[in-house]
Amino acid sequence: MAGPVNPSLISAPLISSWLDFSYPGIVLARTGKSELGQGIDTALIQVVADTLSVDSSRVRVLPPDTDGPDEAFTAGSLSVQHSGGALLASAVHARRLFDAAARERAGGDVVLNEGTFTQGEESFSYWDLADIVDLAVPVDPLLSHPETTGLIGQSSARVDLADKVLGAPRYLQDMRIDGMVFARIVRPPSRGAHLIKSDTAGVAAAPDVVDVLIDGDFVAVVAQTEIAAIRGAEDLAGRLAWSGSDETLDDEHIAEFLTGVETQDSPISGGSLPESASHTARYTRPFISHASIGPSCAIALDDGEELSVWSHTQGVFPLRRDIARALGRDEGVVRVAHVEGAGCYGHNPADDVAYDAALIATRFPGRPVQVTWSREDELGWAPFGPAMVVDLAAETDTTGRITGWSWDGYGNGHSSRPSTLPSPSLLSFAQQQDGIAIPPSSDPPLASGEGTGRNAVPGYSVGAVRAVAHRALEMPIRASALRSLGAYVNVFAIESHMDDLARMNGVDPVEYRLRHLDDERGRAVVEAAAAASSWGDALPPDHGRGIGYARYKGTGAWCAVVAEVEAISEVRVTSLWIAVDCGRVINPDGVRNQIEGGAVQSLSWTLKERVRFAAGRVSSNTWEDYPILRFTEVPAVHITLIDRPEQPWLGSGEASMGPTAAAVGNALTDALGVRVRDLPLTPDAIVAALESPTS
Amino acid sequence: MDHDVTVNGSQHRVATADTTPLLWVLRDSLGLTGTRYGCGAGSCGACTVWVDGQPTHSCDTPMWSAAGHEITTVEGLTERGPHPVQTELIDGQAGQCGYCLSGIVMRSAALVDRARDQGRVLTGPEVREALDGHLCRCGAHNRIVAAVIRASEA
Numbered sequence: 001m002a003g004p005v006n007p008s009l010i011s012a013p014l015i016s017s018w019l020d021f022s023y024p025g026i027v028l029a030r031t032g033k034s035e036l037g038q039g040i041d042t043a044l045i046q047v048v049a050d051t052l053s054v055d056s057s058r059v060r061v062l063p064p065d066t067d068g069p070d071e072a073f074t075a076g077s078l079s080v081q082h083s084g085g086a087l088l089a090s091a092v093h094a095r096r097l098f099d100a101a102a103r104e105r106a107g108g109d110v111v112l113n114e115g116t117f118t119q120g121e122e123s124f125s126y127w128d129l130a131d132i133v134d135l136a137v138p139v140d141p142l143l144s145h146p147e148t149t150g151l152i153g154q155s156s157a158r159v160d161l162a163d164k165v166l167g168a169p170r171y172l173q174d175m176r177i178d179g180m181v182f183a184r185i186v187r188p189p190s191r192g193a194h195l196i197k198s199d200t201a202g203v204a205a206a207p208d209v210v211d212v213l214i215d216g217d218f219v220a221v222v223a224q225t226e227i228a229a230i231r232g233a234e235d236l237a238g239r240l241a242w243s244g245s246d247e248t249l250d251d252e253h254i255a256e257f258l259t260g261v262e263t264q265d266s267p268i269s270g271g272s273l274p275e276s277a278s279h280t281a282r283y284t285r286p287f288i289s290h291a292s293i294g295p296s297c298a299i300a301l302d303d304g305e306e307l308s309v310w311s312h313t314q315g316v317f318p319l320r321r322d323i324a325r326a327l328g329r330d331e332g333v334v335r336v337a338h339v340e341g342a343g344c345y346g347h348n349p350a351d352d353v354a355y356d357a358a359l360i361a362t363r364f365p366g367r368p369v370q371v372t373w374s375r376e377d378e379l380g381w382a383p384f385g386p387a388m389v390v391d392l393a394a395e396t397d398t399t400g401r402i403t404g405w406s407w408d409g410y411g412n413g414h415s416s417r418p419s420t421l422p423s424p425s426l427l428s429f430a431q432q433q434d435g436i437a438i439p440p441s442s443d444p445p446l447a448s449g450e451g452t453g454r455n456a457v458p459g460y461s462v463g464a465v466r467a468v469a470h471r472a473l474e475m476p477i478r479a480s481a482l483r484s485l486g487a488y489v490n491v492f493a494i495e496s497h498m499d500d501l502a503r504m505n506g507v508d509p510v511e512y513r514l515r516h517l518d519d520e521r522g523r524a525v526v527e528a529a530a531a532a533s534s535w536g537d538a539l540p541p542d543h544g545r546g547i548g549y550a551r552y553k554g555t556g557a558w559c560a561v562v563a564e565v566e567a568i569s570e571v572r573v574t575s576l577w578i579a580v581d582c583g584r585v586i587n588p589d590g591v592r593n594q595i596e597g598g599a600v601q602s603l604s605w606t607l608k609e610r611v612r613f614a615a616g617r618v619s620s621n622t623w624e625d626y627p628i629l630r631f632t633e634v635p636a637v638h639i640t641l642i643d644r645p646e647q648p649w650l651g652s653g654e655a656s657m658g659p660t661a662a663a664v665g666n667a668l669t670d671a672l673g674v675r676v677r678d679l680p681l682t683p684d685a686i687v688a689a690l691e692s693p694t695s
Numbered sequence: 696m697d698h699d700v701t702v703n704g705s706q707h708r709v710a711t712a713d714t715t716p717l718l719w720v721l722r723d724s725l726g727l728t729g730t731r732y733g734c735g736a737g738s739c740g741a742c743t744v745w746v747d748g749q750p751t752h753s754c755d756t757p758m759w760s761a762a763g764h765e766i767t768t769v770e771g772l773t774e775r776g777p778h779p780v781q782t783e784l785i786d787g788q789a790g791q792c793g794y795c796l797s798g799i800v801m802r803s804a805a806l807v808d809r810a811r812d813q814g815r816v817l818t819g820p821e822v823r824e825a826l827d828g829h830l831c832r833c834g835a836h837n838r839i840v841a842a843v844i845r846a847s848e849a
Contacts, residue, residue, distance in 0.1 A: 157785070161788060161790055164793025165790065165793065165796050166729075167768065167769030167797045168729070168773075169729075174729075176728075227711075227719035291832055292832055293733050293830055294731060294733060340792075343832050594791075596837065597791055598834065599834065604834075622734070622738065623736075623739055623830065630827050631827050631839075632823045632824060634836040
């Protein structure tokens with residue numbers, strides 16, 4: 001599997017960085033990628049067990065830890081490529097070294113089966129040989145791969161799921177350490193508000209309350225029990241006086257703001273603006289919340305020498321760097337270890353709450369401190385997936401073929417992840433007395449798939465493409481990475497535009513795409529999704545059908561989605577047909593789960609979600625004010641998985657986000673004859689589009 | 696103030712305020728962390744337990760109303776031998792992060808038990824309707840519904 005150099009093998013080059021045979025009968029596999037509910041641990045076990053020819057029950061994945069390999073962030077649908085690639089190469093190399101040692105012992109050829117090398121009567125297991133095989137050697141990623149039993153490619157049950165169904169302790173929220181105290185944070189009523197007056201005596205003296213901490217605008221109640229911390233925080237909130245906020249922006253005016261504020265402009269693709277565009281349009285998306293079902297949680301313990309932090313972060317090393325920076329400590333005396341939390345779809349408050357716990361723990365040496373955010377803070381103070389404005393222009397020739405394309409994307413950058421900004425991007429650090437406001441977010445570099453510009457360049461042959469990202473240099477609402485970053489709205493915009501062009505030229509939307517699509521694997525998913533959906537067959541009245549397609553990041557998985565909607569008094573999505581090609585499939589059931597989950601989440605964003613804010617305060621901070629898709633609203637989802645065992649494996653977690661939004665938008669247009677360009681596609685947005693003269 | 700509750704068949708006397716939600720007695724006082732905190736407002740279903748066999752949000756059930764009743768949590772259901780709903784959820788790999796699942800297990804198990812008592816198999820629409828107050832963010836809804844229907848067939 002030759003390809004680009006795996007960054008994980010640069011930061012952790014030795015076999016021993018990844019694999020450990022020192023426990024009899026067990027292979028320990030290390031990873032820097034976090035289990036987020038996406039099933040990465042299970043896929044990694046399959047890779048290692050298959051390659052080493054051991055039963056998968058013998059392989060244990062150690063969660064990310066700053067004592068282990070540094071794989072930066074669990075992001076970009078790269079975990080199977082990075083961690084899976086590193087473990088595959090390590091296992092191939094390790095097996096070769098063990099095989100050589102076994103042959104030397106046996107004095108001839110050996111056969112490997114279930115972790116044991118055999119020649120005649122003699123047999124040696126990996127663990128028998130562990131003392132004489134030196135794994136502290138650099139991984140050679142170019143070795144030929146052994147024949148394996150085929151565990152890679154077979155559906156495997158997730159190793160973490162049974163505990164979660166049975167209620168066994170598994171989450172960080174379940175972790176209990178002797179002597180642990182619990183804390184709740186009291187946030188300001190709005191961004192830009194400062195604490196003027198506090199009356200803490202009553203709360204501090206309440207039963208089970210240990211202390212009230214105030215540091216600038218950072219306020220925390222520490223208690224013996226979680227409910228005492230919650231009650232104390234509720235009580236204290238009424239005893240604090242805050243200054244007003246000078247923030248003036250609200251979510252109704254975000255498009256004007258993003259296109260009016262000073263920006264840093266980066267060319268993504270260097271064509272020029274089409275001279276005579278036949279179709280121009282503006283598309284928008286709002287801020288979107290992570291909205292995990294479990295509020296973020298962390299535990300920290302300062303033992304006087306080392307600060308230990310347990311976190312469901314996506315990146316233990318970057319988080320450690322920012323915690324150390326914020327506390328003014330040496331990184332070497334801070335340890336961050338990953339423990340599973342509730343679902344994570346990007347840079348959510350996991351890192352913020354880890355700092356909350358760390359900060360409080362430094363005030364209570366020797367006592368473990370667990371902090372959990374409230375639901376209101378989780379929906380109100382998390383970094384959000386940034387709002388964006390996308391302007392598209394396309395030029396066509398007399399045959400309707402696209403001959404030029406232009407994209408302008410406006411928005412805050414898609415990453416304010418820890419250690420990526422000039423100062424720590426930890427909420428409470430910014431609220432402390434001498435804290436520094438969190439700088440405006442940035443975008444990942446082009447080589448990492450960009451952020452605002454992710455999937456800005458269509459995967460079609462459309463002549464010269466001009467694409468310029470305009471990153472807003474003011475950030476009134478903190479923005480950061482949310483599943484698929486800019487690809488969600490960019491694919492929605494491109495695919496809406498393609499559909500418009502198909503209609504304008506009287507060509508079937510699938511046919512129109514195929515005319516512009518040279519990529520064979522792209523054509524295959526479009527054709528597969530169309531065929532599965534019986535594309536072209538007549539639909540019942542009031543129904544519409546639409547398609548969306550993209551290759552994620554231009555370098556990842558290929559995905560096409562067909563949506564069918566029923567539009568009577570409201571728009572209801574009745575079915576999705578999805579075709580996906582993520583190369584060699586490790587765990588088919590895992591890929592299906594990820595693709596369907598991504599599509600359903602995208603559907604929720606697309607039909608319902610929008611962070612509401614005004615004057616520095618997020619008002620969509622309850623489930624009533626930030627509704628997400630419910631069981632009765634989830635459509636049937638049909639998945640066609642195109643396995644390509646001869647191709648490199650690619651991540652699948654984000655591939656269906658953009659195409660699903662696009663398919664639904666196009667189906668809505670098919671049903672109602674109106675184009676809605678502003679997400680989410682709510683009844684209000686549909687009415688607004690119907691009334692708009694430009695629609 | 697002392698409150699007597701029966702949790703998963705064991706009797707407990709818990710000293711806490713009348714208004715303390717059952718959720719926090721389970722998690723803080725009894726160490727039963729399988730019941731999840733999700734919103735504290737009865738809006739997401741993650742904290743669902745049984746009170747005298749009825750699925751109930753433990754986050755907005757104060758101890759004064761829970762006292763004297765029989766509480767069953769996901770751990771209690773597991774102890775009796777996993778409920779068919781739990782078995783089917785695992786067999787169907789119906790979940791991703793799983794944080795919503797213990798509440799969904801409790802709601803679905805009651806639904807399945809009732810259907811089986813009535814000698815009938817659940818339909819998709821009625822499972823979706825019953826679970827509509829339970830939020831899942833990972834998009835595992837369809838797998839969950841299929842697992843609950845299968846559990847009612849067993």
